[in-house]
Structures are given as structure tokens and as C-alpha cells.
Amino acid sequence: MNTPRRQFVRTSLAALASPTLLKAENKADRINLAFIGPGGMGTNHIKTMCKRTDVTFSHVCDADSKRAETAAKTIQELTGQTPKVVTDMRRVFEDKAVQAVLMATPDHWHAPGAIMAANAGKHVYVEKPCSHNLREGRLMIEAAAKNKVCMQVGTQSRSTAACMQVIEKLRSGIIGDILVTKTWNSQLRKNHGHQPDSEPPPELDYDLWLGPVPKVPFKSTYHPAHWRWFHHFGAGDFGNDGVHDIDIARWGLGVDQHPNRIIGQGSKLFFDDDQEWPDTLYCAFEYDIAGKTKQLIYEQRDWSPYVQEGHENGCAWYGTKGMVIGGKAKGTWEIYGEKNKLIEKITGTGPDLAAHHANFFDAIRTSAKLNADITINHLSTALCHLGNIAARTRSALVFDPAKEQFAGNVDASKLLKRDYRDHWAAL
Structure with a gap:
């Protein structure tokens, strides 16, 4: 924006x-x-x-x-x-x-x-x-x-001073015309194993917890903590941790519409457990804006015991006159000019919940x-959904940003919404 x-x-x-x-x-x-x-x-x-x-x-x-x-x-x-x-x-x-x-x-x-x-x-x-x-x-x-x-x-x-400051620097043109941004979620997650269907704990009203979601038997991995790794309840780590970083990346790229084209590959390469979402995911989004094309790239490796470019979760923007690399957790951002000359380093704190x-x-x-x-975040959260859909259908997708519809892909279009059971909260 x-x-x-x-x-x-x-x-x-x-x-x-x-x-x-x-x-x-x-x-x-x-x-x-x-x-x-x-x-x-x-x-x-x-x-x-x-x-x-x-x-x-x-x-x-x-x-x-x-x-x-x-x-x-x-x-x-x-x-x-x-x-x-x-x-x-x-x-x-x-x-x-x-x-x-x-x-x-x-x-x-x-x-x-x-x-x-x-x-x-x-x-x-x-x-x-x-x-x-x-x-x-x-x-x-x-x-x-x-x-x-x-x-x-x-x-x-979006309310954290150091992050707002780096976006202001990008807006000023400090690295020229920004053509590409990349963001990554690289960390070592937990194996949840294979858990049998079971009775919910007595303190949990499981039917109320399910809400409008179609009924499925309870698993101990659903509650209290790991529901997000299942298709019914979450969007995987893309929607969990990745959405923070992809929101920052999109903010810095300066795009305020949906992408026109999406490709994605995602699989479980590491974990042998009940998780349904990929532990490894690569997605690329292309935006057509005023006759120009910009790219946003997302990488996810939930099994990596190392950090990438100094940040477990990070962002990089590549402009015609330099680049910026940093991460929200440390609150540090390094601005480089041509020939990798360090122009400025912004140092702050992690995400500011109180602000x-x-x-x-x-x-x-x-x-x-x-x-x-909600209008701002819908555009960022949509990238998680669109990337997940591309990975699940193993498709190169063409998307109409205004109509919020795919062109010519029935399987992908079905995943733009969900089925609800007969429930007072169904949409």
C-alpha cells in the first residue's frame, strides 16, 4: 500500500x-x-x-x-x-x-x-x-x-516501529524500483506422530469447538495446540508463521491487489506423522501492475535446524539499485546499495503486540x-490460500484479482471456499 x-x-x-x-x-x-x-x-x-x-x-x-x-x-x-x-x-x-x-x-x-x-x-x-x-x-x-x-x-x-521504518525507506526509493521480494520460513518444527481417534477431554465441548466444520472424530493433536496442521482447521505453517512474513514482504513490494499468476510445489519431505499440510513449500506469485510485472516468492522448510541469511523467518527485497534483508523476530534490517555496499542498518525489537x-x-x-x-490482511492471507491451492492441485494457476476466481481450473476453484455442516455459524 x-x-x-x-x-x-x-x-x-x-x-x-x-x-x-x-x-x-x-x-x-x-x-x-x-x-x-x-x-x-x-x-x-x-x-x-x-x-x-x-x-x-x-x-x-x-x-x-x-x-x-x-x-x-x-x-x-x-x-x-x-x-x-x-x-x-x-x-x-x-x-x-x-x-x-x-x-x-x-x-x-x-x-x-x-x-x-x-x-x-x-x-x-x-x-x-x-x-x-x-x-x-x-x-x-x-x-x-x-x-x-x-x-x-x-x-x-504492521505496528512495529522498526518494520514501519524499513517500509518507509523502501517507499523513499533507497534501493530503486523493487521488482522482486522473497520471504522464508525456515525452522525446525515438532513431529506429532500418528494419533488414534479418541474421546475429547471432559472440559472440552468438542461439538462447539468444531463449530461449522463437518464432523470428524477427535484426535489429541487437534486440541489444545496442533489443529493448524490439518486441512479442516488451519492453513498449515503458511497461514501460521508464514503469513506474518509474507505480509511484510507484500507491504514492502507495494502491491495492493491479488496476484495474476501462482505456481507452487509442496510436500511432506521430512515428517512422518498425521500432519496434512506440507512441511516443505515453494510458491511464486506474479503481479501485473500498470504494464509492469513484480514477483513475490515464498519458501518454507519446517525441518531446517539453521537460519537463512541470518534470519529463521526473514524477508528480502531486490531493487534496481540495491536490496534489503532482515527479519521481524530480531527487528533488524540491512539496506545494501550497489556492489553490496551497506548503506544503513535498522535495529529495533520483535513484533510489538502492545502497539x-x-x-x-x-x-x-x-x-x-x-x-x-481486514482489507489489508485479506490480500496477504489470500497468498497463503492461493499458494496452498497451487501446491495441492500441482497447478500453474491464472487468477482474476478483481473477481477472485481462477481461470479454467475446476479443482482449484473448489478450494476457494469450504463446505460447512448445518450449523448456526455456517457462512
Whole structure:
């Protein structure tokens, strides 16, 4: 997205502000917030947001009653507040006092939950990837616009000062015309083994956890942590960790549309377990923009016990006058000119969760621009879906960015959406 320099600097400064500076003068200034899905990332959100003084924590919701109770206890210990504990998110949406929800559920609930929240007039912070499939992302955009609510997605690098600074440098033309960007997810993941179908734990309402997904027998690898490696529930590591880096790469490349052509190869080369998504994936995307072509390349190796170009997860932009290489985790970015001359090194921190929260609440209060609104993130999450589809169908795909449809590939077109069972959250 092309951002005017002055506006970019103002946004950068806002991201640097500590959320504790947004102190509420009275209870009327506080945002009434409900947490839905307080798992691993959800707990990080809770602990970070409990440092704020301008939030009332109204509900904690999870299909796992033990997890919900644990999260409510954490909030009580850190803030003195006692949120209601519920297992069904409909109880949250029907409460008119709730102004906003934070959704850190498994991916298959992101779009159904966020759309229901928006239709109930709630502002939404939803974790990445924003959707389970491309159609859902479009429905989320429509729901946010129709109901005039904020919908922020949890790609926190969009609110992280060092990352914003490197994007500003790229916008300034420091490496010339950027033609290609590459991003990689290179790390050693865990083998989950082969697990039999089993009964869910007593604290988990499994039917509620499944939601609109067609019924499948429970496996211990689904809950509490590893659902994302299965087609029904997640988008593999592309949608898990890769979406962060591909979002930064697309941001720096300056493209604000879908790609026109996609190729991808993905397989399980290393793990012998129940995971359904590839542990090894290579995708390339081409954009046709104003008579020019730009490329975005994604590499994934979930079995690599080493880092690539100094970063386990990284990005590189290649311009006509230089290149930039760096990574979100370290928050360091190196800018090289011609003949590999180091021009500048930007040093910062990892993703700034607190700043991303601050931007969300600021947008609710003042109509400030969201750094990672649903329209922005849909374009990045769509790359995960499109790349996965290319790999699953072993096809070179031609895509219509405006219609969000493939040309002449029936098998690929089927994967742009999903089947739902007869359920109150089906889309």
C-alpha cells in the first residue's frame, strides 16, 4: 500500500506510544472487551492487555471450560477484574454492553466468529490468518463495512516501529524500483506422530469447538495446540508463521491487489506423522501492475535446524539499485546499495503486540486508520490460500484479482471456499 510520508511518520509515532499513556479518566472512557479463544496466543494478548488501564474485561469465552477459567483467573490476578466465563460465543455477542472482541480461536472460527461479532455491532481484533479460505476473507470485509466496525488482524509487524521504518525507506526509493521480494520460513518444527481417534477431554465441548466444520472424530493433536496442521482447521505453517512474513514482504513490494499468476510445489519431505499440510513449500506469485510485472516468492522448510541469511523467518527485497534483508523476530534490517555496499542498518525489537493493541483501541475511539485492517490482511492471507491451492492441485494457476476466481481450473476453484455442516455459524 502506498502511504504518504507524512501520514506514515505520524502512524509510526503513534505505534511507539506506550498503551499505558491512554489512561481513562473515568469508566465511561474504558472499552468493554471480551476475549474469545484464550489459548497460547490468546494468553499473550491477555497478559499484554492487562497492563492497560482503559479496558474492562467483560467476558472470557472458550469451548474448553478449563482454559476459559484459567484465563479469567489470570485477568483477576493482574487487574482485579472478574470477567464472566462462558463457553458459547453467542453469549458474548448478545450482550449489548460488549463493545469489542478479541478472537484468538483456531483458524476455522476466525471468519464465522468475526462476522457474527461485526453483525452484532462489535469491533473485532482477530488473529491471523484472518480466514480459513479466500471466500471467508471477502465476507469479513463486507461484514466490517456493512456494520461500520473496526476489524484489525493480528499481524503485529504492521505496528512495529522498526518494520514501519524499513517500509518507509523502501517507499523513499533507497534501493530503486523493487521488482522482486522473497520471504522464508525456515525452522525446525515438532513431529506429532500418528494419533488414534479418541474421546475429547471432559472440559472440552468438542461439538462447539468444531463449530461449522463437518464432523470428524477427535484426535489429541487437534486440541489444545496442533489443529493448524490439518486441512479442516488451519492453513498449515503458511497461514501460521508464514503469513506474518509474507505480509511484510507484500507491504514492502507495494502491491495492493491479488496476484495474476501462482505456481507452487509442496510436500511432506521430512515428517512422518498425521500432519496434512506440507512441511516443505515453494510458491511464486506474479503481479501485473500498470504494464509492469513484480514477483513475490515464498519458501518454507519446517525441518531446517539453521537460519537463512541470518534470519529463521526473514524477508528480502531486490531493487534496481540495491536490496534489503532482515527479519521481524530480531527487528533488524540491512539496506545494501550497489556492489553490496551497506548503506544503513535498522535495529529495533520483535513484533510489538502492545502497539498493535493501541492502534486498535485508538481506531475505535477516534476513527484513526487501522494498521492491519481486514482489507489489508485479506490480500496477504489470500497468498497463503492461493499458494496452498497451487501446491495441492500441482497447478500453474491464472487468477482474476478483481473477481477472485481462477481461470479454467475446476479443482482449484473448489478450494476457494469450504463446505460447512448445518450449523448456526455456517457462512
